[in-house]
Amino acid sequence: MFLTRFQINPARRNARKLLSSPQTMHAAVRAAFAAAEDYATADTRTLWRLDTVGTATVYLYVVSPGRPDLTHLVEQAGWPTTESWVSRDYDGLLGSLRPGERWAFRLTANPAHSGRKTADAKETQRFGRLREHEQVEWLTSRAARHGFALATQQDGRPNVRLHGRQTQTFRRGMGNVTLTMATYDGILQVTDADALRRAMTGGIGHGKAYGCGLLTLAPAQAVA
Template sequence: MSPRAALARIRLNPHSRAVQRDLRDANDMHRSLMRLVPDHLGTSPRQTAGLLYRLDETDTTSTLLVQAATLDPSRLPDDYGHADVKDLTPMFNALKKGLAVRYRIVVNPVKTERLPLEQKGRRGKRIPLTGPDADHWWTSRAAEAGLDLHTVLPTPIAAIRHPPKGAPSIRHHLVRYDGTATVTDPDALTHAVLTGIGRAKSYGAGLISLAPEATP
């Protein structure tokens, strides 16, 4: 049985107050997008719904890609933006070993600080990775996800901020990667598409887009 997922492409209305609010605060964006999935999903609703999203921006437009098992864009404010929804089943069915693809993903490349032995049992800080270290992080995660990367084009993007109540604002360092690859493990890649890659999935990281690479 093919996995179940839908993808909404929402062209945001820059004049919408709800959009302006969500672009300022990742917590608000997360809350708005959780309205697209069913209610009462238990203690981990985002994970249960399979909700992932990515913000793609150009000089003139901002587009949200939102993925989940089921999506209902009518639950967003009327002036939020225009949404097109498609079933991802054909894409999953097309994933075969050796398939050449183009990809895009925003990730939060980090490593965990190694603590001295006397602090065994405690978790170190998460340290953002940049430059070649971030590229190596993505190449390694892509291999685990069933992709052999051919080209890797990194684009640093603005850090996502979300201010928890009564605490300093938290920043997530993000990098967008575009490039080409070959599918090496369709099952691992399907799992990665459905569950996302890396951390900060609630704040716009982890959603990978795939398309067959055009042949000359």
């Protein structure tokens, strides 16, 4: 597995197009892999996330089975005269995880639940959880199955902060997709290292093709 970071130049027109449409960004990320097995395998898949630092710095993070070639993104939306992108081996970190460890984390996710729009509806639909406490509960309820527990603060509340909360609508084919998104920053404790590794390489929740589901870790004393 590889973890790649690419800095986007938001002043460029093509960059603004990518940043405004998860479908367009998904296609650009998919184009970075010539071989299908570098994009997805039976156990892992490519995940991506956009992180904004301050008001003008935007990074694209990609976790993938194979090493991506982002030349096309440099040409369309990057900084061609500076560092293009950095890919690092991810297996070392994944293999080092042990129960009991505490890590700072970041996750952009699609906190949603399935249900019927009306009592007599035949098919279920996915509805985004819009309130902040519901979004926190969404992650808390899934933590154990993904191999971690959220650390708690002195007041007993989960050590997690939400930002980037939005509902985004974009084109896909002939229709529209509406996606509720939230970014979680916090501290977690590893409870099942194998399950956490699967979450970090397979994603959490829905909307993985559109920038959701990527969980990354950093030393607990650092910012995720």
